[in-house]
Amino acid sequence: MNAADLIAKTLEINTNLVHMALDGLTDEELWKQPNADSNPIGWLLWHMTRAEDDLLSRAGGRPQVWAEGRWHQKIKPPAGPEDSGGGNTMDQVRAFRAKKEDLLGYAQAVRKNTLAVLPAIPPSALDQKVENPPAPVVQKVGDFFAILLLDYAHHAGQICYLRGWFKGRGWLPF
Known part of the structure; x- marks a missing residue:
C-alpha cells in the first residue's frame, strides 16, 4: 500500500462512520448543539469537507470543488464564500445553516476529486512545501495530509459522539 x-x-x-452517524438525522438535528460553545454536526461535516477540498486543490494544483462546483452558492457560510470554518466565532457557527443533502453532495464531490487527485501526486511531492493561507505557515504537503487525517478523525469522532448524545445508543451496527 502506498501513501x-x-x-x-x-x-x-472515517467517511463510512460519519455516514452511519448521519443516517436518519434531520436537517434540524444537524444544527443542534449540546451547549452554546459546541460545534453542531452540520458545521463539523462542512468544515472537514472544506479542509479536504482546500488541501487537495493545493496539492493537486486544481481549483477547489467549493468554487468550481458553485457549492458556495448552495451552502452559504456567514463568513463568506472563502470561509472554511477555521477561526469562526461561535456566533458565525450558530448562524450557519445548510441542508443535509447539500452538505453530503458537496462532500461526495470533494471525495470524487480527492480520489482522482491522490494517485497523481508523486511521493516526492509529499516533501514539497506549500503555504496554508490565511495562516503564515509553510509546511510539507505530507505534513498537511497527516494533519488532514487527524483532523478528519477528530471531527468524525465528534459527529459520532453528538449522534449518540442526541439519539442514544444503538445506531452503530457493531
Missing part, C-alpha cells in the same frame, strides 16, 4: 492508498483508505473508513 495515496493509505490516505484514501483512512478517509473512506
